[in-house]
Amino acid sequence: MTHQLHQYHLVDPSPWPLTGAMGSCLLASGLALWFHTNSTMVLKMGFLIISLTMLQWWRDIVRESTYQGHHSKGVQKNMRLGMILFITSEVFFFLGFFWTLYHVSLVPTPELGAEWPPTGIIPLNPMEVPLLNTAVLLSSGATITWSHHTMMNGNKKESTYALILTIVLGIYFTTLQMSEYLETSFTISDSVYGSIFFVSTGFHGLHVMIGTSFLMVCLLRLVMNHFTSTHHFGYEAAIWYWHFVDIVWLFLYISVYWWGS
Numbered sequence: 366m367t368h369q370l371h372q373y374h375l376v377d378p379s380p381w382p383l384t385g386a387m388g389s390c391l392l393a394s395g396l397a398l399w400f401h402t403n404s405t406m407v408l409k410m411g412f413l414i415i416s417l418t419m420l421q422w423w424r425d426i427v428r429e430s431t432y433q434g435h436h437s438k439g440v441q442k443n444m445r446l447g448m449i450l451f452i453t454s455e456v457f458f459f460l461g462f463f464w465t466l467y468h469v470s471l472v473p474t475p476e477l478g479a480e481w482p483p484t485g486i487i488p489l490n491p492m493e494v495p496l497l498n499t500a501v502l503l504s505s506g507a508t509i510t511w512s513h514h515t516m517m518n519g520n521k522k523e524s525t526y527a528l529i530l531t532i533v534l535g536i537y538f539t540t541l542q543m544s545e546y547l548e549t550s551f552t553i554s555d556s557v558y559g560s561i562f563f564v565s566t567g568f569h570g571l572h573v574m575i576g577t578s579f580l581m582v583c584l585l586r587l588v589m590n591h592f593t594s595t596h597h598f599g600y601e602a603a604i605w606y607w608h609f610v611d612i613v614w615l616f617l618y619i620s621v622y623w624w625g626s
Contacts, residue, residue, distance in 0.1 A: 372437040372438065372439035372440065373437075373439060373440060374429070374435040374436065374437070374440045376429075379422070379425065381418050381421060381422040381425070384414060384417075384418045385415065385418045385422070387414060388411050388412075388413075388414030388415035388418055389411070389415065390411070391407055391408075391410050391411030391414060392408065392411030392412060392415060393411075394407055394411070395407035395408025395409070395410065395411045395412075396408060423582060426599070427586065427591060427599075430591075430598075430599065431586075431591045436596075436598065441598050444598055444602070445598065445601075445602075448602045448605060448606075449605075452605060452606065452609050455572075455609060456609075458568075459565070459568070459569075459613050459616075462561065462564065462565040462568070463565075463616065463620060465561055466561050466565070466620055466621065466625065467620075469481075469557050469561070470625060477556065477557065477558075481558075481625070482558050482625065482626065483556045483557070483558050485555075485556075486551055486555060486556060486558045486559070487550045487551070488558075488622075488625065488626035489545065489548075489549060489622065489626065490626075491618070491622040491623040491626055494541055494544070494545045494548075495545070495618055495622040495623075496618075497541060498538055498541050498542065498545075498614070498618075499614065499615070499618050501534050501537055501538045501541065502534070502538055502573075502610070502611050502614050503611065503615075504534055505530075505531045505534035505535055505538070505607070505611070506607065506608060506611040508527050508528075508530045508531040508534065509527070509528070509531045509580070509604050509607050509608075510604075511523075511527040512524045512525075512527035512528040512531060513600070513601070513604050515527060516587075516592065516594060516597060516600070517594050517595075518594065519594050521587070521590075524587065525584070525587055525588065528580060528583065528584050528587060529584065531580060531607070532577060532580050532581060532584065535573055535576065535577035535580065535607075536577060538573055539570060539573055539574055539577070542566070542570050542573075546563075549562075558625075561621070562621060562625075565617060565621060566617060566621065569610070569613055569614060569617055572606075572610050572613070573610055575606075576603065576606050576607045576610050579602075579603040579606060579607075580603055580607065582599075582603075583599060583600045583603050586599065586600070587600070
């Protein structure tokens with residue numbers, strides 16, 4: 366930063382937004398083709414492009430922040446604001462699902478049997494796997510906070526162990542949710558209940574997997590000494606995202622599993 370007369374980061378031209386958009390388009394198109402024709406070639410191509418884009422884009426950001434020193438205090442302040450706005454947009458994304466749930470469940474229509482859950486739907490027991498998943502995710506929120514505080518205190522070894530434990534809990538949550546989906550007596554096409562259940566919990570599960578991948582990258586960077594006790598915004602942003610996922614699950618558990626059943 367010594368050659369600059371300002372504290373801002375003027376990024377160089379990058380191909381990754383374009384390749385990311387192409388990968389997203391192929392991923393969405395591939396999902397539609399998979400549903401209608403059972404062909405997965407386009408889906409695999411989109412997933413490959415997205416994965417390569419993520420690896421190379423994250424590589425560039427690591428270089429900018431760790432080795433080139435572009436992430437000054439002013440840049441980090443703006444990045445924090447950007448992350449807050451991103452999480453806010455995610456809040457409104459899930460708000461639409463909750464709005465739909467309460468709209469159709471508070472005053473069920475005759476087509477639903479005038480009751481909630483709709484006639485013929487056998488909901489999952491909220492005291493079984495959903496409660497275990499709640500305990501797992503809340504525990505992961507505690508372990509990631511433990512990791513963050515030990516990092517700020519300069520205890521890298523303890524922070525690493527806590528982060529590994531968080532990742533294990535995230536993978537365990539995803540495994541439990543997959544087993545839960547296999548055990549449900551209804552599908553996504555069974556009434557509006559099935560649609561709301563699988564779309565809301567499925568998107569949350571996707572966010573858990575994305576958050577787990579964020580934490581895995583942070584674990585790799587932590588092992589490679591990319592973070593210090595005062596300069597670790599990448600990890601801090603992943604922690605914010607993970608806490609957001611925790612809070613959304615609490616609302617899902619209360620609304621979809623417990624109250625909705």
